[in-house]
Amino acid sequence: MPTPRSLRRQNPITFVLAGILCIGFFIFFFSSSDGAPAVGTQGTGETASNVLSPPSLPFRKSKSNEPPPAPPVVHYYMNNLTNTRTPIENSETVLILTPLAKFYQEYWDNLLRISYPHNLVSLGFIIPKTKEGNAAYADLQTQISKTQNGPKLKRFASITILRQDTESPLNSQSEAERHKMENQKPRRAAMAKARNSLLFTTMGPTTSWVLWLDADIVEFPPTMIQDLAAYDVPIIAPNCFQRFYNEDTKKNDIRGYDFNNWIDSPTAQALGSKMGKDDILLEGYGSMATYRSLMAKMYDPSADPGAKIKLDGVGGAALLVKAEVHRDGAMFPPFPFYHLIETEGFAKMASRLNWESYGLPHYLVYHYNE
Amino acid sequence: MHRNVYSNGHAAYPSMGGSGTFSIQPHKFQPRSQPSLRRRRQLIQRILGAGSLFFIALFFFFPNLRPNLGAGPLSFFTSSEDAQLETVRYYDLNNVQGTARGWEREERILLCAPLRDAAPHLDMFFGHLKNLTYPHNLIDLAFLVGDSKDNTIQKLTDNLKDLQANPNPKQQFGEISIMEKDFGQKVKQDVESRHGFAAQAGRRKSMAQARNWLLSAALRPTHSWVYWRDVDVETAPFTILEDLMRHNKDVIVPNVWRPLPDWLGGEQPYDLNSWQESETALALADTLDEDAVIVEGYAEYATWRPHLAYLRDPYGDPDMEMEIDGVGGVSILAKAKVFRSGVHFPAFSFEKHAETEGFGKMAKRMKFSVVGLPHYTIWHLYEPSVDDIRHMEEMEKERKAKEAEEASxxxxxxxxxxTFDSKSSDWEKDKAKVQDLVQQEKNEAKAKEKKAKEEQKEKAEKEKAEKEEAEKEKAEKAEKAEKAEKESGSEKVKDDEQKESQKAKGEAKKETEPRKDAEPVNRDVEFADPEKIHDVRGVDDKPKLQPPQPRL
Incomplete structure (x- = not known):
């Protein structure tokens, strides 16, 4: 008698096939789209148990129907905090800080591409309380909720958004207005205050590295954090360039953008010594020739991309700093400090605390071109 | 063929077996019957069952693969841990500027205390903490323990756990963090080496480093105020936070004194780091090299600065303010925005100053108001210096010598x-004898009187009524005499008492002038003449005049 057809359908192979299909389907469906292997045991960052905790840590919400428990006594063993040349292996946490005046989608997309484990990365933003700032905040908010509810591997450990308390001294954030020489001092003083506010409120006791990244940096290698950390120096800045369309050669080209990375010159020092206490030296303005060696001018595509040089002034476009430098007190002076202000003053203050700054002339990051 | 394999399968599904309706005839086409559909449904159910079992197992072992269904009612199906995790925080720094009445606006304070070998002071410190009147839940505590060799950490943890175990949520403090970080300081922490001039610059720099580490790790976007407090403050008002806050200044410090033992003057200004800048000091600063640090209170740097500490008037207005340039670190209340904008404790020579003095200078540089209260005083613990201890030892020695001398x-x-005690007991005996004799005499006299009375009575009975009046008079007289006798007796008792007290006095006097009593020859005379005794007694306690005692 022939086997009933329905029974033939119940062949175990059917079950096996169906199972395999389901597994494949679910793996395809739920694993992250970039196909990174799903490793569950990656060094996870810590989690705080109370709202009152460092902003660089995520925290567990307390259940709304019960009274909040007393905040616990938390020990932080800062002796065990490391910042080494192999940060991923040692599960060192990175805090990426961005003063945000305008939101660029390219910035966010680029940020999501970093290959440093996102669960070790905390983000901090400070946004001015202006109309422009509100728009930037709205855009940022959308992207954040997308990312933090998206695939787990892309989610950052924590994100802090601050609204700036100090008034922005300039109404216009346009590039031309921003870069006028007489506007530089108040602008950069306000910028320095914003940076300090962001730094000192978001840096937690578990932070190992601080990466300063301007909101208009739209392109850098995904491995930048590891690459810079591998030099194992207190402060390190890659060279900040800008892509543009060269009218002369009729093709896409690149040019130096951040002129705050420099090696000091005797001219500049002489200039400084003749200045009043509250005057500042500025870089990149023809009327004040300092003859400093600018890192932006040192780029050579054929040279060893790993070469590093010692710097006396740094820019804030992209800057990787060991957290202990900031903890020792090195901040961005909002006042003329040795005739230097903001990030340049920061390098000076760090050097007063015996922390040296370095630059990578042949390692490029790209600034947005307006 | 695998159909053969399935020939056995009939046993597993007996119901499907022989029934003709289920068999499909090859020569006859028939639409599928309903039961076959039902059977297929069974198959689908089985597949679904197996699939869900498989996924439950999969998600159980690999939580990372669990799908994210978003927040909301569906989040019940995802891991609960995940949905509870909050990663995004938003703060507006305009809300944490700090105002004069912070306790009404629920402004949070960060209380920072750097600690090192501080175990002996912790109990006192926590006593102060519990007594603070500022709402405790608005105070976040942050401690940095570094290079400690005693049980500071253990004691601190226990104390803090006690604080948070308080059932009253109003008594519980906010965020509490203990940072452990050793800076490997070489300078010893005892009073002498701590305050030696040579050690100052290095010590101040490493102290500054510790303070910066503490602040940068503990400051949150929620803080409106930051309060720095040393653990070795002995006395401070419970309302100190409100008192300082009321002034609504960016940086404010009280006056810090310390109590001293009486031989050192009772009290002394302690914190000399709160001062106003002087021309002399500015000129001095210009002459020093870049890394030099001016420290206050040492002869090496005569700065002639007006110090907050020396301007104290115990009866002055505690609300009086004074602009200062350098601040001391014993008790600083500052708005958090000061620290947020970058002011810190320079661990390098900033305008020739470091640590808290450099902090004051930097705050001034950024145009923040820095104020001291000369008449609002808190008291630092007095720890005797080596000199003081030596001095105290000397005093102790002196005291002992004196005691020994007194004892001898x-x-x-x-x-x-x-040696005189025996004599005075003699005197006592004599007196007793004398009294006995007096008593005897009296008794005899009484007895005689009685006899006389009885005789008189007998006579009266005999002589009867005519003589009654005269007899009565006589009897009255006799009674009076008796009374007088009795009175004199009681006087004697009084006299005894007085003599007793006089004797005690005399003994007391003996100590000072022992030779006076060393003339027992006068005894009888003294006894006989009370006036003489008065001389010895002194004028103030003259007894009532007594009738002269009958002589023996």
Missing amino acids: KKERLDKIKN
Whole structure:
């Protein structure tokens, strides 16, 4: 008698096939789209148990129907905090800080591409309380909720958004207005205050590295954090360039953008010594020739991309700093400090605390071109 | 063929077996019957069952693969841990500027205390903490323990756990963090080496480093104020936070004194780091090299600055303010925005100053108001310096020598007293004898009187009524005499008492002038003449005049 057809359908192979299909389907469906292997045991960052905790840590919400428990006594063993040349292996946490005046989608997309484990990365933003700032905040908010509810591997450990308390001294954030020489001092003083506010409120006791990244940096290698950390120096800045369309050669080209990375010159020092206490030296303005060696001018595509040089002034476009430098007190002076202000003053203050700054002339990051 | 394999399968599904309706005839086409559909449904159910079992197992072992269904009612199906995790925080720094009445606006304070070998002071410190009147839940505590060799951490943890175990949520503090970080300081922490001039610059720099580490790790976007407090403050008002806050200044410090033992003057200005800048000091600063640090209170740097500490008037207005340039670190209340904008404790020479003095200078540089309260005083613990200890040892020695001297003196006096004690007991005996004799005499007199009365009575009975009046008079007289006698007796008792007290006095006097009593020859005379005794007694306690005692 022939086997009933329905029974033939119940062949175990059917079950096996169906199972395999389901597994494949679910793996395809739920694993992250970039196909990174799903490793569950990656060094996870810590989690705080109370709202009152460092902003660089995520925290567990307390259940709304019960009274909040007393905040616990938390020990932080800062002796065990490391910042080494192999940060991923040692599960060192990175805090990426961005003063945000305008939101660029390219910035966010680029940020999501970093290959440093996102669960070790905390983000901090400070946004001015202006109309422009509100728009930037709205855009940022959308992207954040997308990312933090998206695939787990892309989610950052924590994100802090601050609204700036100090008034922005300039109404216009346009590039031309921003870069006028007489506007530089108040602008950069306000910028320095914003940076300090962001730094000192978001840096937690578990932070190992601080990466300063301007909101208009739209392109850098995904491995930048590891690459810079591998030099194992207190402060390190890659060279900040800008892509543009060269009218002369009729093709896409690149040019130096951040002129705050420099090696000091005797001219500049002489200039400084003749200045009043509250005057500042500025870089990149023809009327004040300092003859400093600018890192932006040192780029050579054929040279060893790993070469590093010692710097006396740094820019804030992209800057990787060991957290202990900031903890020792090195901040961005909002006042003329040795005739230097903001990030340049920061390098000076760090050097007063015996922390040296370095630059990578042949390692490029790209600034947005307006 | 695998159909053969399935020929056995019939046993597993007996119901499907022989029934003709289920068999499909090859020569006859028939639409599928309903039961076959039902059977297929069974198959689908089985597949679904197996699939869900498989996924439950999969998600159980690999939580990372669990799908994210978003927040909301569906989040029940995802891991609960995940949905509870909050990663995004938003803060507006305009809300944490700090105002004069912070406790009404629920402004959070960060209380920072750097600690090192501070175990002996912790109990006192926590006593102060519990007594603070500022709402405790608005105070976040942050401690940095570094290079400690005693049980500071253990004691601190226990104390803090006690605080948070308080059932009253109003008594519980906010965020509490203990940071452990050793800076490997070489400078010893005892009073002498801590305050030596040579050690100052290095010590101040590493102290500054510790303070910066503490602040940068503990400051949150929620803080409106930051309060720095040393653990070795002995006395401070419970309302100190409100008192300082009321002034609504960016940086404010009280005056810090310390109590001293009486031999050192009772009290002394302690914190000399709160001062106003002077021309002399500015000129001095210009002459020093870049890394030099001016420290206050040492002869090496005469700065002639007006110090907050020396301007204290115990009866002055505690609300009086004074602009200062350098601040001391014992108790600083500052708005958090000061620290947020970058002011810190320079661990390098900033305008020739470091740590808290450099902090004051930097705050001034950024145009923040820095103020001291000369008449609002808190008291630092007095820890005797090596010199003081030496001095105290000397004083102790002196005291002991004096005590020994006094003891020997007393011994001598006792000896002298003892030698005279026998004599005074003689005197006592004599007196007793005298009294006995007096009493005897009295008794005899009484007896005689009685006899006389009886005789008189007998006579009266005999002589009867005519003589009654005269007899009565006589009897009255006799009674009066008796009374007088009795009175004199009671006087004697009084006299005894007085003599007793006089004797005690005399003994007391003996100690000072022992030779006076060393003339027992006068005894009888003294006894006979009370006036003489008065001389010895002194004028103030003259007894009532007594009738002269009958002589023996």
